[in-house]
Amino acid sequence: MPDTSALPVARTIAELREIVSGWKRQGFTVGFVPTMGALHEGHLTLVREAGQRADRVVASVFVNPTQFAAHEDLGSYPRQEAQDAELLAGAGCALMYAPAVGEMYPANATTTISVGAPAEGLEGVFRPQMFGGVALVVAKLLNQVQPHVAVFGEKDFQQLIVVRRLVRDLDIPVEIVGSPTVRDGHGLALSSRNAYLSAEQLEVARRLNGVLAEAGAKASAGERIDEVEAAAREALLTAGYAHVDYVAIRKADDLGEFGSGVVDGPARVIAAAWLGKTRLIDNMAI
Numbered sequence: 050m051p052d053t054s055a056l057p058v059a060r061t062i063a064e065l066r067e068i069v070s071g072w073k074r075q076g077f078t079v080g081f082v083p084t085m086g087a088l089h090e091g092h093l094t095l096v097r098e099a100g101q102r103a104d105r106v107v108a109s110v111f112v113n114p115t116q117f118a119a120h121e122d123l124g125s126y127p128r129q130e131a132q133d134a135e136l137l138a139g140a141g142c143a144l145m146y147a148p149a150v151g152e153m154y155p156a157n158a159t160t161t162i163s164v165g166a167p168a169e170g171l172e173g174v175f176r177p178q179m180f181g182g183v184a185l186v187v188a189k190l191l192n193q194v195q196p197h198v199a200v201f202g203e204k205d206f207q208q209l210i211v212v213r214r215l216v217r218d219l220d221i222p223v224e225i226v227g228s229p230t231v232r233d234g235h236g237l238a239l240s241s242r243n244a245y246l247s248a249e250q251l252e253v254a255r256r257l258n259g260v261l262a263e264a265g266a267k268a269s270a271g272e273r274i275d276e277v278e279a280a281a282r283e284a285l286l287t288a289g290y291a292h293v294d295y296v297a298i299r300k301a302d303d304l305g306e307f308g309s310g311v312v313d314g315p316a317r318v319i320a321a322a323w324l325g326k327t328r329l330i331d332n333m334a335i
């Protein structure tokens with residue numbers, strides 16, 4: 050496929066390595082932002098953050114099949130590479146890495162990665178496929194790019210924790226930076242999947258962050274965690290969400306449970322809920 054803009058595009062590991070090793074020979078540091086494309090201001094904020102921390106920024110655009118279950122939206126996930134390249138160039142990215150599925154996963158690839166406990170609760174319950182696929186592709190991407198620093202969004206908070214553990218446990222020499230969630234004017238976390246929402250669903254979607262903020266306020270005021278979680282679940286259903294996978298109040302550093310029934314340390318409220326066929330996630334510090 051030809052390059053889609055003025056931004057250089059590497060399609061193979063060899064092309065990527067040639068460019069990145071050239072930068073390193075010149076003494077430049079390298080920042081990396083992995084994405085699945087359909088870029089929005091949330092992704093571009095990560096690119097700018099990486100640009101603050103490194104001399105050259107690589108962004109990958111790869112819709113990773115191993116993190117989707119068979120019934121999920123791999124086929125319909127939005128793909129808009131030409132526009133993504135323009136947006137990345139505008140945010141100061143120096144190289145887009147967009148490998149084909151066959152480049153990332155040769156036919157005889159058999160290695161899997163299981164991160165263990167950080168990947169098991171919350172998203173791990175409802176999307177059991179996901180973190181194995183994320184860990185595998187992130188480990189491969191970090192080995193391919195070999196950046197000094199990689200930036201991930203707090204919007205996918207459990208993913209950030211899983212990636213931190215992966216990098217620590219496998220001794221991958223990279224600094225992992227978490228970047229705060231970028232929201233629209235109504236507080237809705239920007240997400241590529243918001244493009245699936247009808248105008249009516251968008252109105253309901255925008256209630257999620259308010260419900261989480263209210264739950265957070267109640268929990269930090271000392272109300273029982275299970276009661277706060279149940280009330281927030283009810284509030285989401287009343288707002289028009291079709292189904293709530295979870296609303297949970299967890300420890301801020303590792304998303305572990307508080308044993309006491311009340312919040313007694315730094316905490317986060319985290320949720321996943323459905324509007325029609327679209328699944329939204331959000332979280333915030335409380």
Ligand SMILES: Nc1ncnc2c1ncn2[C@@H]1O[C@H](COP(=O)(O)OP(=O)(O)OP(=O)(O)O)[C@@H](O)[C@H]1O
Binds near residue numbers: 231238239241
């Ligand atoms: N609103 C946001 N604020 C900050 N970071 C974000 C935001 N949305 C996505 N990111 C981060 O961008 C990176 C790539 O995410 P991804 O391509 O899956 O985008 P997405 O919009 O979250 O898509 P999806 O709808 O599939 O969740 C991840 O590190 C993710 O946390």
Ligand SMILES: CC(C)(CO)[C@@H](O)C(=O)[O-]
Binds near residue numbers: 084
């Ligand atoms: C980190 C990631 C790019 C791995 O495919 C993906 O999970 C995402 O976009 O958050």
Ligand code: BAL
Binds near residue numbers: 179205
């Ligand atoms: N944005 C996290 C990756 C996923 O939803 O599959």
